Amino acid sequence: MMSRSYTNLLDLAEGNFAALGPAGGGARRRSGSFGMKRMSRVMTVPGTLSELDGEDESEPAATNSVASDVPSSVSGERLLVVSNQLPIVARRRPDGRGWSFSWDDDSLLLQLRDGIPDEMEVLFVGGVRADIPLAEQDEVSQALYDRFRCVAVFLPESLHDRFYHSFCKRQLWPLFHYMLPFASSAPTATSSSSSSSSAPPAGNGRFDRGSWEAYVLANKFFFEKVVEVINPEDDYVWVHDYHLMALPTFLRRRFNRLRIGFFLHSPFPSSEIYRTLPVREEILKALLNCDLIGFHTFDYARHFLSCCSRMLGIEYQSKRGYIGLEYFGRTVGIKIMPVGIHMDQLQAVLCLPDRQWRVSELQQQFEGKTVLLGVDDMDIFKGINLKLLAFENMLRTHPKWQGRAVLVQIAKPVRGKGKDLEAIEAEIRESYNRINGEFGRSGYSPVVFIDRDVSSVEKSAYYTIAECVVVTAVRDGMNLTPYEYIVCRQGTPRLESSSEVTGPKKSMLVVSEFIGCSPSLSGAIRVNPWNVEATAEAMNEAISMSDQEKQLRHEKHYRYVSTHDVAYWSKSFIQDLERACKDHFRRTCWGIGLGFGFRVVALDPHFTKLNMDSIVMAYERSESRAIFLDYDGTLVPQTSINKTPSAEVLRIINTLCSDERNIVFIVSGRGRDKLGEWFSSCPKLGIAAEHGYFLRIN
Numbered sequence: 228m229m230s231r232s233y234t235n236l237l238d239l240a241e242g243n244f245a246a247l248g249p250a251g252g253g254a255r256r257r258s259g260s261f262g263m264k265r266m267s268r269v270m271t272v273p274g275t276l277s278e279l280d281g282e283d284e285s286e287p288a289a290t291n292s293v294a295s296d297v298p299s300s301v302s303g304e305r306l307l308v309v310s311n312q313l314p315i316v317a318r319r320r321p322d323g324r325g326w327s328f329s330w331d332d333d334s335l336l337l338q339l340r341d342g343i344p345d346e347m348e349v350l351f352v353g354g355v356r357a358d359i360p361l362a363e364q365d366e367v368s369q370a371l372y373d374r375f376r377c378v379a380v381f382l383p384e385s386l387h388d389r390f391y392h393s394f395c396k397r398q399l400w401p402l403f404h405y406m407l408p409f410a411s412s413a414p415t416a417t418s419s420s421s422s423s424s425s426a427p428p429a430g431n432g433r434f435d436r437g438s439w440e441a442y443v444l445a446n447k448f449f450f451e452k453v454v455e456v457i458n459p460e461d462d463y464v465w466v467h468d469y470h471l472m473a474l475p476t477f478l479r480r481r482f483n484r485l486r487i488g489f490f491l492h493s494p495f496p497s498s499e500i501y502r503t504l505p506v507r508e509e510i511l512k513a514l515l516n517c518d519l520i521g522f523h524t525f526d527y528a529r530h531f532l533s534c535c536s537r538m539l540g541i542e543y544q545s546k547r548g549y550i551g552l553e554y555f556g557r558t559v560g561i562k563i564m565p566v567g568i569h570m571d572q573l574q575a576v577l578c579l580p581d582r583q584w585r586v587s588e589l590q591q592q593f594e595g596k597t598v599l600l601g602v603d604d605m606d607i608f609k610g611i612n613l614k615l616l617a618f619e620n621m622l623r624t625h626p627k628w629q630g631r632a633v634l635v636q637i638a639k640p641v642r643g644k645g646k647d648l649e650a651i652e653a654e655i656r657e658s659y660n661r662i663n664g665e666f667g668r669s670g671y672s673p674v675v676f677i678d679r680d681v682s683s684v685e686k687s688a689y690y691t692i693a694e695c696v697v698v699t700a701v702r703d704g705m706n707l708t709p710y711e712y713i714v715c716r717q718g719t720p721r722l723e724s725s726s727e728v729t730g731p732k733k734s735m736l737v738v739s740e741f742i743g744c745s746p747s748l749s750g751a752i753r754v755n756p757w758n759v760e761a762t763a764e765a766m767n768e769a770i771s772m773s774d775q776e777k778q779l780r781h782e783k784h785y786r787y788v789s790t791h792d793v794a795y796w797s798k799s800f801i802q803d804l805e806r807a808c809k810d811h812f813r814r815t816c817w818g819i820g821l822g823f824g825f826r827v828v829a830l831d832p833h834f835t836k837l838n839m840d841s842i843v844m845a846y847e848r849s850e851s852r853a854i855f856l857d858y859d860g861t862l863v864p865q866t867s868i869n870k871t872p873s874a875e876v877l878r879i880i881n882t883l884c885s886d887e888r889n890i891v892f893i894v895s896g897r898g899r900d901k902l903g904e905w906f907s908s909c910p911k912l913g914i915a916a917e918h919g920y921f922l923r924i925n
């Protein structure tokens with residue numbers, strides 16, 4: 228077995244993982260060739276993109292392919308939305324026989340369809356949020372494809388565990404949210420103890436190569452599903468979020484001219500954080516195989532660009548409002564556009580009779596009270612405990628709120644697990660018990676903590692009755708809670724006659740400055756959630772503000788949120804993706820490089836890649852030749868520390884110079900002294916030193 232420390236990324240990208248064994252660590256994979264070691268191609272054949280597409284990697288598709296009924300040539304453009312999870316809700320049938328599926332109306336991936344042109348069909352590729360037994364997977368795949376145009380990706384359980392719980396949730400997710408792993412290697416509940424490596428498992432989120440391999444392998448499973456349905460000539464692929472950052476390399480290797488977009492929903496951290504990631508270059512290079520990379524905020528994009536500059540030496544250019552990275556002749560576009568909410572979906576919920584009934588109930592429950600509301604996922608970055616501490620501080624420093632202010636905190640259970648989460652949950656419990664113990668009295672609980680799944684109807688009822696929403700996340704990619712709140716407080720024209728919507732609309736927000744939605748909410752009170760006292764003051768200020776001021780701020784926010792909805796975001800992304808890809812069919816391209824170093828070199832069609840035979844023929848035919856040779860990267864490897872030309876190089880140069888028909892020059896930025904010294908044994912060689920400022924002509 229190969230050593231664990233091997234860094235052959237070609238193998239990694241090919242899916243040959245020592246740590247996972249020949250079939251991906253017991254992966255019950257049905258495709259014939261997977262897991263067999265194959266030599267990767269280093270493309271040396273020149274050609275246009277269309278010539279090269281699909282010529283590589285003749286792996287058969289998995290046998291549970293749903294593509295049997297996909298027309299081989301689908302007319303019209305399609306969009307393949309690839310994400311860790313499909314926008315599907317799966318439920319076991321009550322009789323235990325089979326599954327029932329429905330669209331997940333709350334999923335942003337589903338909602339983004341509204342911004343996609345009608346003539347563009349949308350297909351989804353992703354995992355299913357349910358444990359579907361192996362024996363049922365084929366049937367489920369077919370049903371999902373037939374009924375929803377969803378292509379299901381099933382990962383073997385052990386792989387899923389290492390991909391999702393270990394690499395995604397314990398390594399990437401914390402790091403992207405600015406949490407560096409501790410140096411200690413004490414294993415935790417979810418560390419990858421099943422890894423076959425001899426190295427100790429990573430604890431506390433420390434990088435673990437076995438989990439990284441699982442991540443790459445899982446990305447390859449997604450890639451294979453895309454391959455089953457893709458029509459590379461017509462389709463666009465839009466990959467979502469940090470789970471699938473290796474996918475663009477697999478796609479680009481197979482389909483050189485595929486139109487690929489990627490959107491990162493989480494933050495992209497500062498380069499000082501990102502550069503601690505041992506696979507930092509691999510991930511950057513994989514993303515650069517896209518045509519367009521999207522971020523919620525300017526800061527996330529700026530961090531990504533500085534990582535590209537500092538770690539890969541690639542600089543960006545900004546032209547007429549578009550930012551692009553020149554990457555081997557291709558321009559990789561950078562898109563900055565925060566996501567939005569689905570207005571119709573939320574407004575439809577607002578009109579449900581159930582909700583109106585729930586609103587009245589809550590109005591009675593909190594009569595005479597001022598409700599501050601928190602709606603968060605129960606994860607380690609949402610700063611729920613900081614919010615409780617700030618609320619406690621407010622009750623203490625502004626006693627007028629004792630008996631009057633209530634903090635309702637909805638904490639949605641999440642799929643992640645681990646000791647950190649358990650510790651945070653315990654801390655939160657302790658805080659609200661303490662606050663309720665100290666300030667509570669008969670008929671008054673200052674904190675109402677709801678740690679169960681709350682339906683969209685109930686959530687919108689809470690939004691409606693809340694005077695202020697408080698978000699104290701210490702990091703969050705975007706966070707749409709404030710947007711949902713604003714829309715619910717606005718209500719809909721259909722509610723105008725009901726008793727719940729009376730008078731001018733108003734809302735108030737206290738939001739962390741560390742979340743993606745913060746820059747778009749100029750009327751919110753922005754806080755540093757680590758500063759508990761300042762957050763307490765902000766809460767007091769928010770609920771004490773005059774109605775007129777609350778109304779003005781609300782109106783400003785509503786104008787923005789209602790016009791920058793999810794359809795606006797997806798439409799804008801697809802338009803930019805189309806624009807970024809408009810030259811795809813004009814360019815001459817070569818795929819080069821191994822593993823994650825793979826990239827497509829794109830050139831204007833007037834360029835031709837030199838072919839060895841034609842060079843030799845031209846050389847032999849010519850009567851007089853001028854030969855200009857660069858030095859670094861041409862005569863000595865770019866990476867070598869010893870820059871002195873080898874004896875072999877000197878011999879070849881002297882051979883070239885000895886032919887009367889040749890004039891040979893070294894052209895370099897290097898100084899004349901060094902070049903003169905190095906080539907003192909080549910008397911017939913010309914030297915253009917310092918970019919031609921000094922010439923030695925012989």
Ligand SMILES: O=P(O)(O)OC[C@H]1O[C@H](O[C@H]2O[C@H](CO)[C@@H](O)[C@H](O)[C@H]2O)[C@H](O)[C@@H](O)[C@@H]1O
Binds near residue numbers: 566642707
């Ligand atoms: O927990 P995961 O399955 O790994 O998914 C991560 C989170 O994805 C979604 O949130 C992210 O996208 C949102 C929309 O762009 C953005 O507002 C948020 O900041 C991102 O983290 C999902 O809403 C979360 O529940 C997931 O935890």
